[in-house]
Amino acid sequence: MDSLLKHMVHMTGHRDHAMLDLSTITAVQELTGAAQTRILSLGKSGSQTWVRARASIRGDHPARVEDQLEAGRGEPLDLFPALAECLASRAPRAEQGDSAQATMWVPIWIGEQAASCLEIVHSGAFTAEVVHTIDGIVGVYRNFHNLLDYSERDSLTGLLNRKTFDDQLARMLHATPEPPLPGQPERRQQPATGQEQWLAVIDVDHFKLVNDRFGHLYGDEVLILIANMLQSSFRSHDRVFRFGGEEFVVLLRSTTADNACRIIDRFRKAVEAHVFPQVGKVTVSIGFTSIKAYESPVVTLGHADQALYYAKTNGRNQVCHYDQLVADGLLQTVAPTTTVEFF
Known part of the structure:
Protein backbone atom coordinates (compact mmCIF):
# COMPACT_ATOMS: atom_id res chain seq x y z
CA MET A 1 0.00 0.00 0.00
CA ARG A 153 -5.75 24.06 -24.05
CA ASP A 154 -7.30 27.19 -25.46
CA SER A 155 -10.85 27.38 -24.10
CA LEU A 156 -12.43 28.53 -27.39
CA THR A 157 -10.80 26.27 -29.99
CA GLY A 158 -9.47 23.35 -27.94
CA LEU A 159 -6.02 23.81 -29.48
CA LEU A 160 -2.86 23.91 -27.38
CA ASN A 161 -2.26 27.36 -25.87
CA ARG A 162 0.66 29.81 -25.87
CA LYS A 163 1.87 28.63 -22.45
CA THR A 164 2.31 25.11 -23.82
CA PHE A 165 4.04 26.29 -26.99
CA ASP A 166 7.18 27.52 -25.22
CA ASP A 167 7.81 24.10 -23.70
CA GLN A 168 7.03 22.20 -26.92
CA LEU A 169 9.36 24.39 -29.01
CA ALA A 170 12.15 24.07 -26.43
CA ARG A 171 11.83 20.28 -26.63
CA MET A 172 11.90 20.32 -30.41
CA LEU A 173 14.99 22.56 -30.37
CA HIS A 174 16.64 20.19 -27.90
CA ALA A 175 15.81 17.17 -30.09
CA THR A 176 16.97 18.84 -33.32
CA PRO A 177 20.58 17.80 -33.99
CA GLU A 178 23.13 20.51 -34.66
CA PRO A 179 25.09 20.18 -37.91
CA PRO A 180 28.51 18.51 -37.43
CA LEU A 181 31.61 20.68 -37.38
CA PRO A 182 33.88 20.51 -40.46
CA GLY A 183 35.73 17.21 -40.51
CA GLN A 184 33.40 15.56 -37.99
CA PRO A 185 31.21 12.56 -38.91
CA GLU A 186 27.42 12.84 -39.06
CA ARG A 187 25.78 12.39 -35.67
CA ARG A 188 23.76 9.21 -35.23
CA GLN A 189 20.60 11.21 -34.44
CA GLN A 190 20.88 13.22 -37.64
CA PRO A 191 17.52 12.91 -39.44
CA ALA A 192 17.26 11.68 -43.01
CA THR A 193 18.70 14.02 -45.65
CA GLY A 194 16.49 17.07 -46.13
CA GLN A 195 14.33 16.25 -43.11
CA GLU A 196 13.96 19.26 -40.79
CA GLN A 197 11.62 20.63 -38.13
CA TRP A 198 9.46 23.64 -39.04
CA LEU A 199 7.51 26.44 -37.39
CA ALA A 200 4.60 28.15 -39.16
CA VAL A 201 2.73 31.27 -38.00
CA ILE A 202 -0.81 31.67 -39.37
CA ASP A 203 -2.88 34.86 -39.30
CA VAL A 204 -6.48 35.29 -40.42
CA ASP A 205 -6.68 38.07 -43.03
CA HIS A 206 -8.82 41.13 -42.19
CA PHE A 207 -10.22 39.41 -39.09
CA LYS A 208 -11.03 42.74 -37.44
CA LEU A 209 -13.45 43.44 -40.30
CA VAL A 210 -15.17 40.09 -39.63
CA ASN A 211 -15.75 41.05 -35.99
CA ASP A 212 -16.80 44.61 -36.85
CA ARG A 213 -19.22 43.56 -39.59
CA PHE A 214 -20.72 40.33 -38.23
CA GLY A 215 -20.03 40.47 -34.48
CA HIS A 216 -17.76 38.49 -32.19
CA LEU A 217 -20.06 35.46 -32.13
CA TYR A 218 -19.48 34.83 -35.84
CA GLY A 219 -15.84 35.81 -35.43
CA ASP A 220 -15.46 33.09 -32.78
CA GLU A 221 -17.16 30.59 -35.10
CA VAL A 222 -14.62 31.41 -37.81
CA LEU A 223 -11.77 30.74 -35.36
CA ILE A 224 -13.31 27.42 -34.25
CA LEU A 225 -13.78 26.24 -37.84
CA ILE A 226 -10.22 27.26 -38.76
CA ALA A 227 -8.94 25.38 -35.70
CA ASN A 228 -10.83 22.28 -36.89
CA MET A 229 -9.28 22.62 -40.34
CA LEU A 230 -5.83 22.97 -38.78
CA GLN A 231 -6.26 19.72 -36.88
CA SER A 232 -7.46 17.84 -39.95
CA SER A 233 -4.87 19.33 -42.33
CA PHE A 234 -1.75 18.60 -40.30
CA ARG A 235 -0.33 15.25 -39.25
CA SER A 236 -1.00 13.58 -35.89
CA HIS A 237 2.59 14.10 -34.73
CA ASP A 238 2.59 17.83 -35.57
CA ARG A 239 1.48 20.34 -32.91
CA VAL A 240 -1.09 23.11 -33.43
CA PHE A 241 -1.47 26.12 -31.09
CA ARG A 242 -3.68 29.17 -30.78
CA PHE A 243 -1.60 32.16 -29.76
CA GLY A 244 -4.59 34.36 -29.07
CA GLY A 245 -6.82 36.50 -31.26
CA GLU A 246 -6.62 35.32 -34.86
CA GLU A 247 -3.04 34.00 -34.73
CA PHE A 248 -2.12 30.30 -34.76
CA VAL A 249 1.21 28.46 -34.75
CA VAL A 250 2.10 24.98 -36.04
CA LEU A 251 5.20 22.89 -35.25
CA LEU A 252 5.85 20.40 -38.06
CA ARG A 253 8.09 17.44 -37.33
CA SER A 254 10.65 15.78 -39.58
CA THR A 255 9.83 16.66 -43.16
CA THR A 256 11.44 18.34 -46.17
CA ALA A 257 11.03 22.00 -47.13
CA ASP A 258 8.95 21.05 -50.18
CA ASN A 259 6.68 18.79 -48.17
CA ALA A 260 6.30 21.36 -45.37
CA CYS A 261 5.27 23.97 -47.95
CA ARG A 262 2.83 21.51 -49.54
CA ILE A 263 1.21 20.61 -46.19
CA ILE A 264 0.93 24.26 -45.14
CA ASP A 265 -0.46 25.39 -48.48
CA ARG A 266 -2.98 22.55 -48.44
CA PHE A 267 -4.40 24.08 -45.27
CA ARG A 268 -4.40 27.60 -46.80
CA LYS A 269 -6.34 26.32 -49.80
CA ALA A 270 -8.82 24.50 -47.53
CA VAL A 271 -9.59 27.77 -45.74
CA GLU A 272 -9.87 29.69 -49.03
CA ALA A 273 -12.33 27.12 -50.43
CA HIS A 274 -14.51 26.98 -47.31
CA VAL A 275 -17.72 29.01 -47.08
CA PHE A 276 -18.06 30.23 -43.50
CA PRO A 277 -21.63 30.61 -42.16
CA GLN A 278 -22.89 34.18 -42.57
CA VAL A 279 -19.34 35.47 -43.15
CA GLY A 280 -18.66 33.78 -46.49
CA LYS A 281 -15.05 33.70 -47.70
CA VAL A 282 -12.07 34.01 -45.34
CA THR A 283 -8.36 33.67 -46.14
CA VAL A 284 -5.17 33.23 -44.13
CA SER A 285 -1.56 34.38 -44.56
CA ILE A 286 1.25 32.10 -43.39
CA GLY A 287 4.97 32.47 -42.74
CA PHE A 288 7.18 29.50 -41.91
CA THR A 289 10.82 28.77 -41.15
CA SER A 290 13.08 25.85 -40.33
CA ILE A 291 13.91 25.18 -36.67
CA LYS A 292 17.64 25.21 -35.94
CA ALA A 293 19.15 23.90 -32.71
CA TYR A 294 21.60 26.81 -32.44
CA GLU A 295 18.88 29.49 -32.63
CA SER A 296 16.80 30.61 -29.67
CA PRO A 297 13.00 30.22 -29.66
CA VAL A 298 12.64 34.03 -29.94
CA VAL A 299 14.78 34.10 -33.09
CA THR A 300 12.96 31.12 -34.65
CA LEU A 301 9.53 32.62 -33.98
CA GLY A 302 10.78 36.00 -35.19
CA HIS A 303 11.85 34.53 -38.53
CA ALA A 304 8.40 33.00 -39.08
CA ASP A 305 6.85 36.36 -38.11
CA GLN A 306 9.02 38.15 -40.67
CA ALA A 307 7.85 35.76 -43.39
CA LEU A 308 4.24 36.25 -42.26
CA TYR A 309 4.64 40.03 -42.35
CA TYR A 310 5.98 39.74 -45.91
CA ALA A 311 2.92 37.67 -46.87
CA LYS A 312 0.55 40.20 -45.24
CA THR A 313 2.13 43.18 -46.96
CA ASN A 314 2.43 41.54 -50.37
CA GLY A 315 -1.10 40.48 -51.16
CA ARG A 316 -2.18 38.19 -48.26
CA ASN A 317 -3.68 34.71 -48.77
CA GLN A 318 -0.28 33.13 -49.39
CA VAL A 319 2.47 31.03 -47.81
CA CYS A 320 5.96 32.53 -47.47
CA HIS A 321 9.10 30.57 -46.54
CA TYR A 322 11.56 32.71 -44.54
CA ASP A 323 14.67 30.85 -45.71
CA GLN A 324 13.58 31.17 -49.35
CA LEU A 325 12.80 34.88 -48.96
CA VAL A 326 16.28 35.44 -47.54
CA ALA A 327 17.88 33.39 -50.34
CA ASP A 328 15.98 35.47 -52.91
CA GLY A 329 17.14 38.72 -51.30
CA LEU A 330 13.59 39.74 -50.31
CA LEU A 331 14.32 39.68 -46.55
CA GLN A 332 17.39 40.55 -44.53
CA THR A 333 18.63 38.15 -41.87
CA VAL A 334 17.92 40.46 -38.95
CA ALA A 335 16.78 38.57 -35.84
CA PRO A 336 13.89 40.48 -34.23
CA THR A 337 13.72 40.72 -30.45
CA THR A 338 9.95 40.61 -30.26
CA THR A 339 7.18 39.02 -32.28
CA VAL A 340 5.12 41.15 -34.64
CA GLU A 341 1.54 42.10 -33.81
CA PHE A 342 -0.87 42.01 -36.75
CA PHE A 343 -4.24 43.66 -37.17
Whole structure:
Protein backbone atom coordinates (compact mmCIF):
# COMPACT_ATOMS: atom_id res chain seq x y z
CA MET A 1 0.00 0.00 0.00
CA ASP A 2 2.84 2.43 0.85
CA SER A 3 4.41 1.77 -2.56
CA LEU A 4 1.09 2.42 -4.32
CA LEU A 5 0.57 5.69 -2.44
CA LYS A 6 4.13 6.78 -3.25
CA HIS A 7 3.49 6.28 -6.96
CA MET A 8 0.13 8.08 -6.82
CA VAL A 9 1.77 11.08 -5.14
CA HIS A 10 4.52 11.05 -7.77
CA MET A 11 2.07 10.83 -10.68
CA THR A 12 -0.02 13.77 -9.46
CA GLY A 13 2.97 15.92 -8.56
CA HIS A 14 3.75 16.93 -12.16
CA ARG A 15 2.50 19.79 -14.31
CA ASP A 16 3.72 18.26 -17.55
CA HIS A 17 2.32 15.51 -19.80
CA ALA A 18 5.70 13.92 -20.50
CA MET A 19 6.54 13.60 -16.80
CA LEU A 20 3.06 12.20 -16.12
CA ASP A 21 3.68 9.55 -18.82
CA LEU A 22 7.02 8.59 -17.27
CA SER A 23 5.71 8.33 -13.71
CA THR A 24 2.69 6.31 -14.90
CA ILE A 25 4.66 3.64 -16.77
CA THR A 26 7.14 3.48 -13.86
CA ALA A 27 4.23 2.79 -11.49
CA VAL A 28 2.81 0.08 -13.76
CA GLN A 29 6.22 -1.53 -14.23
CA GLU A 30 7.03 -1.70 -10.52
CA LEU A 31 3.58 -2.51 -9.14
CA THR A 32 2.70 -5.25 -11.66
CA GLY A 33 6.13 -6.76 -12.33
CA ALA A 34 5.79 -6.06 -16.07
CA ALA A 35 8.63 -6.85 -18.48
CA GLN A 36 7.91 -3.73 -20.55
CA THR A 37 5.43 -0.85 -20.40
CA ARG A 38 4.77 1.84 -22.99
CA ILE A 39 2.48 4.82 -23.48
CA LEU A 40 1.34 4.88 -27.10
CA SER A 41 -0.11 7.82 -29.03
CA LEU A 42 -2.99 7.06 -31.39
CA GLY A 43 -3.40 9.54 -34.24
CA LYS A 44 -4.96 9.73 -37.69
CA SER A 45 -3.28 10.74 -40.92
CA GLY A 46 -5.80 10.62 -43.74
CA SER A 47 -7.86 7.46 -43.30
CA GLN A 48 -5.09 5.57 -41.50
CA THR A 49 -4.64 5.40 -37.72
CA TRP A 50 -1.03 5.34 -36.53
CA VAL A 51 0.45 4.02 -33.30
CA ARG A 52 3.55 5.80 -31.98
CA ALA A 53 5.49 5.11 -28.76
CA ARG A 54 5.60 8.20 -26.55
CA ALA A 55 7.35 6.83 -23.47
CA SER A 56 8.66 3.40 -22.48
CA ILE A 57 10.32 1.40 -19.71
CA ARG A 58 11.89 -2.03 -20.02
CA GLY A 59 13.06 -4.31 -17.20
CA ASP A 60 15.04 -2.44 -14.57
CA HIS A 61 16.04 0.37 -16.93
CA PRO A 62 14.73 3.89 -16.18
CA ALA A 63 11.67 5.17 -18.01
CA ARG A 64 12.41 7.32 -21.05
CA VAL A 65 10.62 9.62 -23.46
CA GLU A 66 10.88 8.16 -26.96
CA ASP A 67 12.84 10.08 -29.59
CA GLN A 68 10.09 11.85 -31.52
CA LEU A 69 12.35 12.62 -34.46
CA GLU A 70 13.10 8.93 -35.01
CA ALA A 71 9.57 7.73 -34.19
CA GLY A 72 7.96 9.83 -36.94
CA ARG A 73 4.30 8.99 -37.30
CA GLY A 74 4.82 5.43 -36.01
CA GLU A 75 3.30 2.15 -37.18
CA PRO A 76 -0.13 1.52 -38.72
CA LEU A 77 -2.83 0.29 -36.35
CA ASP A 78 -3.27 -2.74 -38.63
CA LEU A 79 -0.12 -4.19 -37.03
CA PHE A 80 -1.99 -4.26 -33.68
CA PRO A 81 -5.16 -6.26 -34.51
CA ALA A 82 -6.14 -6.88 -30.87
CA LEU A 83 -5.86 -3.15 -30.10
CA ALA A 84 -7.74 -2.23 -33.30
CA GLU A 85 -10.64 -4.51 -32.33
CA CYS A 86 -10.59 -3.09 -28.79
CA LEU A 87 -10.87 0.47 -30.09
CA ALA A 88 -13.61 -0.43 -32.58
CA SER A 89 -15.73 -2.07 -29.86
CA ARG A 90 -14.82 0.56 -27.23
CA ALA A 91 -13.71 -2.26 -24.91
CA PRO A 92 -11.79 -1.27 -21.73
CA ARG A 93 -8.80 -3.47 -22.62
CA ALA A 94 -7.44 -6.12 -24.98
CA GLU A 95 -5.10 -9.04 -24.32
CA GLN A 96 -3.14 -11.50 -26.38
CA GLY A 97 -0.50 -14.10 -25.56
CA ASP A 98 -0.22 -17.19 -23.41
CA SER A 99 1.02 -18.36 -20.02
CA ALA A 100 4.63 -17.64 -21.05
CA GLN A 101 4.11 -14.01 -22.11
CA ALA A 102 1.04 -11.83 -22.50
CA THR A 103 0.45 -8.30 -23.75
CA MET A 104 -2.36 -5.99 -22.63
CA TRP A 105 -3.52 -2.76 -24.25
CA VAL A 106 -5.60 -0.31 -22.21
CA PRO A 107 -6.96 2.65 -24.25
CA ILE A 108 -7.21 5.90 -22.30
CA TRP A 109 -10.76 6.93 -23.15
CA ILE A 110 -11.42 10.67 -22.84
CA GLY A 111 -15.08 11.06 -23.71
CA GLU A 112 -15.61 9.39 -27.08
CA GLN A 113 -11.95 9.37 -28.08
CA ALA A 114 -8.80 7.47 -27.17
CA ALA A 115 -5.69 9.39 -28.20
CA SER A 116 -3.42 7.38 -25.89
CA CYS A 117 -3.03 3.76 -24.89
CA LEU A 118 -1.11 1.89 -22.21
CA GLU A 119 0.70 -1.24 -23.43
CA ILE A 120 1.96 -3.76 -20.86
CA VAL A 121 4.04 -6.84 -21.64
CA HIS A 122 3.97 -9.38 -18.79
CA SER A 123 5.84 -12.62 -18.15
CA GLY A 124 2.85 -14.90 -17.77
CA ALA A 125 -0.90 -14.29 -17.83
CA PHE A 126 -2.43 -11.23 -16.18
CA THR A 127 -4.01 -12.10 -12.82
CA ALA A 128 -7.16 -10.41 -11.53
CA GLU A 129 -5.04 -8.57 -8.94
CA VAL A 130 -2.69 -7.20 -11.60
CA VAL A 131 -5.62 -6.07 -13.79
CA HIS A 132 -7.17 -4.35 -10.74
CA THR A 133 -3.91 -2.47 -10.09
CA ILE A 134 -3.62 -1.43 -13.75
CA ASP A 135 -7.22 -0.16 -13.77
CA GLY A 136 -6.51 1.95 -10.67
CA ILE A 137 -3.38 3.50 -12.18
CA VAL A 138 -5.18 4.20 -15.48
CA GLY A 139 -8.02 5.91 -13.57
CA VAL A 140 -5.58 8.25 -11.81
CA TYR A 141 -3.71 8.87 -15.09
CA ARG A 142 -6.94 9.70 -16.96
CA ASN A 143 -8.18 12.13 -14.30
CA PHE A 144 -4.87 13.96 -13.99
CA HIS A 145 -4.38 13.96 -17.77
CA ASN A 146 -7.73 15.77 -18.04
CA LEU A 147 -6.60 18.40 -15.53
CA LEU A 148 -3.32 18.99 -17.39
CA ASP A 149 -5.15 19.10 -20.72
CA TYR A 150 -7.55 21.73 -19.37
CA SER A 151 -4.64 23.98 -18.35
CA GLU A 152 -2.82 23.52 -21.67
CA ARG A 153 -5.75 24.06 -24.05
CA ASP A 154 -7.30 27.19 -25.46
CA SER A 155 -10.85 27.38 -24.10
CA LEU A 156 -12.43 28.53 -27.39
CA THR A 157 -10.80 26.27 -29.99
CA GLY A 158 -9.47 23.35 -27.94
CA LEU A 159 -6.02 23.81 -29.48
CA LEU A 160 -2.86 23.91 -27.38
CA ASN A 161 -2.26 27.36 -25.87
CA ARG A 162 0.66 29.81 -25.87
CA LYS A 163 1.87 28.63 -22.45
CA THR A 164 2.31 25.11 -23.82
CA PHE A 165 4.04 26.29 -26.99
CA ASP A 166 7.18 27.52 -25.22
CA ASP A 167 7.81 24.10 -23.70
CA GLN A 168 7.03 22.20 -26.92
CA LEU A 169 9.36 24.39 -29.01
CA ALA A 170 12.15 24.07 -26.43
CA ARG A 171 11.83 20.28 -26.63
CA MET A 172 11.90 20.32 -30.41
CA LEU A 173 14.99 22.56 -30.37
CA HIS A 174 16.64 20.19 -27.90
CA ALA A 175 15.81 17.17 -30.09
CA THR A 176 16.97 18.84 -33.32
CA PRO A 177 20.58 17.80 -33.99
CA GLU A 178 23.13 20.51 -34.66
CA PRO A 179 25.09 20.18 -37.91
CA PRO A 180 28.51 18.51 -37.43
CA LEU A 181 31.61 20.68 -37.38
CA PRO A 182 33.88 20.51 -40.46
CA GLY A 183 35.73 17.21 -40.51
CA GLN A 184 33.40 15.56 -37.99
CA PRO A 185 31.21 12.56 -38.91
CA GLU A 186 27.42 12.84 -39.06
CA ARG A 187 25.78 12.39 -35.67
CA ARG A 188 23.76 9.21 -35.23
CA GLN A 189 20.60 11.21 -34.44
CA GLN A 190 20.88 13.22 -37.64
CA PRO A 191 17.52 12.91 -39.44
CA ALA A 192 17.26 11.68 -43.01
CA THR A 193 18.70 14.02 -45.65
CA GLY A 194 16.49 17.07 -46.13
CA GLN A 195 14.33 16.25 -43.11
CA GLU A 196 13.96 19.26 -40.79
CA GLN A 197 11.62 20.63 -38.13
CA TRP A 198 9.46 23.64 -39.04
CA LEU A 199 7.51 26.44 -37.39
CA ALA A 200 4.60 28.15 -39.16
CA VAL A 201 2.73 31.27 -38.00
CA ILE A 202 -0.81 31.67 -39.37
CA ASP A 203 -2.88 34.86 -39.30
CA VAL A 204 -6.48 35.29 -40.42
CA ASP A 205 -6.68 38.07 -43.03
CA HIS A 206 -8.82 41.13 -42.19
CA PHE A 207 -10.22 39.41 -39.09
CA LYS A 208 -11.03 42.74 -37.44
CA LEU A 209 -13.45 43.44 -40.30
CA VAL A 210 -15.17 40.09 -39.63
CA ASN A 211 -15.75 41.05 -35.99
CA ASP A 212 -16.80 44.61 -36.85
CA ARG A 213 -19.22 43.56 -39.59
CA PHE A 214 -20.72 40.33 -38.23
CA GLY A 215 -20.03 40.47 -34.48
CA HIS A 216 -17.76 38.49 -32.19
CA LEU A 217 -20.06 35.46 -32.13
CA TYR A 218 -19.48 34.83 -35.84
CA GLY A 219 -15.84 35.81 -35.43
CA ASP A 220 -15.46 33.09 -32.78
CA GLU A 221 -17.16 30.59 -35.10
CA VAL A 222 -14.62 31.41 -37.81
CA LEU A 223 -11.77 30.74 -35.36
CA ILE A 224 -13.31 27.42 -34.25
CA LEU A 225 -13.78 26.24 -37.84
CA ILE A 226 -10.22 27.26 -38.76
CA ALA A 227 -8.94 25.38 -35.70
CA ASN A 228 -10.83 22.28 -36.89
CA MET A 229 -9.28 22.62 -40.34
CA LEU A 230 -5.83 22.97 -38.78
CA GLN A 231 -6.26 19.72 -36.88
CA SER A 232 -7.46 17.84 -39.95
CA SER A 233 -4.87 19.33 -42.33
CA PHE A 234 -1.75 18.60 -40.30
CA ARG A 235 -0.33 15.25 -39.25
CA SER A 236 -1.00 13.58 -35.89
CA HIS A 237 2.59 14.10 -34.73
CA ASP A 238 2.59 17.83 -35.57
CA ARG A 239 1.48 20.34 -32.91
CA VAL A 240 -1.09 23.11 -33.43
CA PHE A 241 -1.47 26.12 -31.09
CA ARG A 242 -3.68 29.17 -30.78
CA PHE A 243 -1.60 32.16 -29.76
CA GLY A 244 -4.59 34.36 -29.07
CA GLY A 245 -6.82 36.50 -31.26
CA GLU A 246 -6.62 35.32 -34.86
CA GLU A 247 -3.04 34.00 -34.73
CA PHE A 248 -2.12 30.30 -34.76
CA VAL A 249 1.21 28.46 -34.75
CA VAL A 250 2.10 24.98 -36.04
CA LEU A 251 5.20 22.89 -35.25
CA LEU A 252 5.85 20.40 -38.06
CA ARG A 253 8.09 17.44 -37.33
CA SER A 254 10.65 15.78 -39.58
CA THR A 255 9.83 16.66 -43.16
CA THR A 256 11.44 18.34 -46.17
CA ALA A 257 11.03 22.00 -47.13
CA ASP A 258 8.95 21.05 -50.18
CA ASN A 259 6.68 18.79 -48.17
CA ALA A 260 6.30 21.36 -45.37
CA CYS A 261 5.27 23.97 -47.95
CA ARG A 262 2.83 21.51 -49.54
CA ILE A 263 1.21 20.61 -46.19
CA ILE A 264 0.93 24.26 -45.14
CA ASP A 265 -0.46 25.39 -48.48
CA ARG A 266 -2.98 22.55 -48.44
CA PHE A 267 -4.40 24.08 -45.27
CA ARG A 268 -4.40 27.60 -46.80
CA LYS A 269 -6.34 26.32 -49.80
CA ALA A 270 -8.82 24.50 -47.53
CA VAL A 271 -9.59 27.77 -45.74
CA GLU A 272 -9.87 29.69 -49.03
CA ALA A 273 -12.33 27.12 -50.43
CA HIS A 274 -14.51 26.98 -47.31
CA VAL A 275 -17.72 29.01 -47.08
CA PHE A 276 -18.06 30.23 -43.50
CA PRO A 277 -21.63 30.61 -42.16
CA GLN A 278 -22.89 34.18 -42.57
CA VAL A 279 -19.34 35.47 -43.15
CA GLY A 280 -18.66 33.78 -46.49
CA LYS A 281 -15.05 33.70 -47.70
CA VAL A 282 -12.07 34.01 -45.34
CA THR A 283 -8.36 33.67 -46.14
CA VAL A 284 -5.17 33.23 -44.13
CA SER A 285 -1.56 34.38 -44.56
CA ILE A 286 1.25 32.10 -43.39
CA GLY A 287 4.97 32.47 -42.74
CA PHE A 288 7.18 29.50 -41.91
CA THR A 289 10.82 28.77 -41.15
CA SER A 290 13.08 25.85 -40.33
CA ILE A 291 13.91 25.18 -36.67
CA LYS A 292 17.64 25.21 -35.94
CA ALA A 293 19.15 23.90 -32.71
CA TYR A 294 21.60 26.81 -32.44
CA GLU A 295 18.88 29.49 -32.63
CA SER A 296 16.80 30.61 -29.67
CA PRO A 297 13.00 30.22 -29.66
CA VAL A 298 12.64 34.03 -29.94
CA VAL A 299 14.78 34.10 -33.09
CA THR A 300 12.96 31.12 -34.65
CA LEU A 301 9.53 32.62 -33.98
CA GLY A 302 10.78 36.00 -35.19
CA HIS A 303 11.85 34.53 -38.53
CA ALA A 304 8.40 33.00 -39.08
CA ASP A 305 6.85 36.36 -38.11
CA GLN A 306 9.02 38.15 -40.67
CA ALA A 307 7.85 35.76 -43.39
CA LEU A 308 4.24 36.25 -42.26
CA TYR A 309 4.64 40.03 -42.35
CA TYR A 310 5.98 39.74 -45.91
CA ALA A 311 2.92 37.67 -46.87
CA LYS A 312 0.55 40.20 -45.24
CA THR A 313 2.13 43.18 -46.96
CA ASN A 314 2.43 41.54 -50.37
CA GLY A 315 -1.10 40.48 -51.16
CA ARG A 316 -2.18 38.19 -48.26
CA ASN A 317 -3.68 34.71 -48.77
CA GLN A 318 -0.28 33.13 -49.39
CA VAL A 319 2.47 31.03 -47.81
CA CYS A 320 5.96 32.53 -47.47
CA HIS A 321 9.10 30.57 -46.54
CA TYR A 322 11.56 32.71 -44.54
CA ASP A 323 14.67 30.85 -45.71
CA GLN A 324 13.58 31.17 -49.35
CA LEU A 325 12.80 34.88 -48.96
CA VAL A 326 16.28 35.44 -47.54
CA ALA A 327 17.88 33.39 -50.34
CA ASP A 328 15.98 35.47 -52.91
CA GLY A 329 17.14 38.72 -51.30
CA LEU A 330 13.59 39.74 -50.31
CA LEU A 331 14.32 39.68 -46.55
CA GLN A 332 17.39 40.55 -44.53
CA THR A 333 18.63 38.15 -41.87
CA VAL A 334 17.92 40.46 -38.95
CA ALA A 335 16.78 38.57 -35.84
CA PRO A 336 13.89 40.48 -34.23
CA THR A 337 13.72 40.72 -30.45
CA THR A 338 9.95 40.61 -30.26
CA THR A 339 7.18 39.02 -32.28
CA VAL A 340 5.12 41.15 -34.64
CA GLU A 341 1.54 42.10 -33.81
CA PHE A 342 -0.87 42.01 -36.75
CA PHE A 343 -4.24 43.66 -37.17
